[in-house]
Amino acid sequence: MNCNYCEFRCQMPNSLCKMYEEKDGQIVEKYPHKWCSYHPNATESIPIYHALPNCQMMEVGSFNCNANCAYCINARVATIPENGLFLFDFTPERLAEMTAKSGCAGIHFGVNEFVVSLPSVLAAAAAASRLGLLVGGSSNGFMTPEAAELIAAKFSYLNISLKSFSSEYYQKYTGLPSVEPILRNIKYFADKLHLEITTPVVQGLNDHELPAITEFLAGVNPNIAWHIFRLQPQYKMEGRVPPDINELTVLVEKARQKLPFTYFSNFIGSPLDNTICPVCGEILMERICRSSCGAVLLDNYLNADNRCARCGYQFPLADLNKGGQK
């Protein structure tokens, strides 16, 4: 029997992520409702920049991953450490209840690849929906169309990490065999929910691909928020020099000509983390990147109907509270 959650479609009992097994003719989780951490986090830190400004989401993670990125900054939960990991055991209802109590707008499944715990994630998402909470996640996008459909039915937004535009890079540095399923899923989700993309750049390895990714994303949605990360390589790439900011800035500025909402972050004080009006150049939303991943919102200058206060440009801010689903 094959697992159909991610595109590895592992034949049981050899689940590559070590999170699924076959039981009574069904693929089931080995560790249902087990979570490694939970904490409110600003949407901008996820990063999600074009929805829910200055909101908090309860960021929840399980453990393990279907990828094995050489530079992973979360390797401590993406691979089970030798001494194990303390895991919280929360029912879907308890997770949703805690999210509501904390004042968060919803649950964000992040930290590790949530598809490795998809049944628990979907159960928690259903519980969250019953309490009127939103659901979103960060993913490497390597899920099957069947899994994508299940996710699209429950989630309001996603941030997909498009790590490269070449299958060769994916094979060499992420352990995933092909970029194609990820590109397919990006196109699929762009029509179904609010989608943002993140690309961690390892200089010398994938920075030359940014123009090709620009073209691809422009074809998906020219207003998409694209987060280019200056990767601080860890895990197997620890010690590698992080990308040159000035050189990457040139590439980001170039990308902005086609994708005006291209951001450059994952380093403190980035000047390219603000949302700029593509018509008049006014700052629409001002942020500061203060730690790894995204940023925090310093101020929101959009007027009440999300228009540029200077020229009236209608900024495409997703209104997830009105359903979120497209």
Add this chain to the structure above:
Amino acid sequence: MKAIIDVREWQATVDLKTGKPCLIDEKIAAPLRDLISRYPYPGDRNDEGADWVTAIAQETVKLYDPQFLYFNYNQPIFNGLYRPRQEEQRQRTIKKILADCQSFAEENNFALVLAGMGDTVPLKGYISEPHLKGLLMASAWSHYLGGLLQAEKGDLELLQKNQNVAAVIGKEELAAAYQMSENYYKLLPQYLLIAKEGYSFKGMFSHNQNMHYTECARTHLPVYSQIGYCGHIEGLNSLISTALDQGRKVLLVVVEGLGEADFTLPYQMLNNLRGQVPYNGYSLVYTLASGEKMENCPLPPLFDMTVQSELPRVFPLSMSVEKLPEKTIGCRSDLRTAAIGCRSMVTHTAINADLNIECYVRASNNMGVMLSLREEKLAGLK
């Protein structure tokens, strides 16, 4: 207060209050930019972080000649916290830190005051209390502290019955006993929890790494002082202020993870309690720097991080403070002051010296170095 942030081969300059880019007097900034570009932070998992403090301090003395100087070292606590303890290496690091501080003070004519924040102990277990209906929050720094938010019926009984919980202290109980600011009250959890020795809370905001050793509530802390002793941690600031008033230069050092057993300098044990709550982390550093008691710190010993910020956001790089403290020795207008620390944000947020140099690490990710400065005071930079 302005800040220069160095993320290796690139620097940004921001206003600490607004978080927005700002201009800075380059005559003042140039040597400081050069300084932090030459000393990238080696990281919390690397004992070279201790050398980083001392090396930057030597340069700071040459540049600014501070009369009050603060150091923070965290290497002894990180050796064992999230990875197995390497005892021999830890002992070597502690010895080196103490020797470096002594020789630095001697060479530069500072009177040395050095406080250990207390040793860590092997972790006996976590307190996660899965049947609570309220929200259990943990601290990413003082791991023996926990907080309960939105408690419901039965929650208190559960915690009080838990044999690993030493104390459950109500927010209202603290508010009735002490006068505190509106922000302090807002950020104080509904119940402040203290774990028994060897136990650590696991809840919302817990680090997802396993712990091997943990801090514990210390009623007394070891202190070495060349300017005399007092019975309580709260009194040290007064001794330091008096010494400074007498024209002496003072070096205040806080070493995290250093307890009585490894304290090789002559020392006295000073009372470290405010009511039932021990000073630790930010509250300890702030009280040493200001003489203010715990309830007058800008932040409670464990603060409710579910409280959301309103826009425009202020001090986005300075923990959850509404403003930088004004009553610290670091702020004294009649002195030149500097602070150097391995604990992100705390250095400038608790000391607020004329010149603060701190590592910029979040969740164990080493992002760079931040230097914040009081421009008007640094006009006299050499």
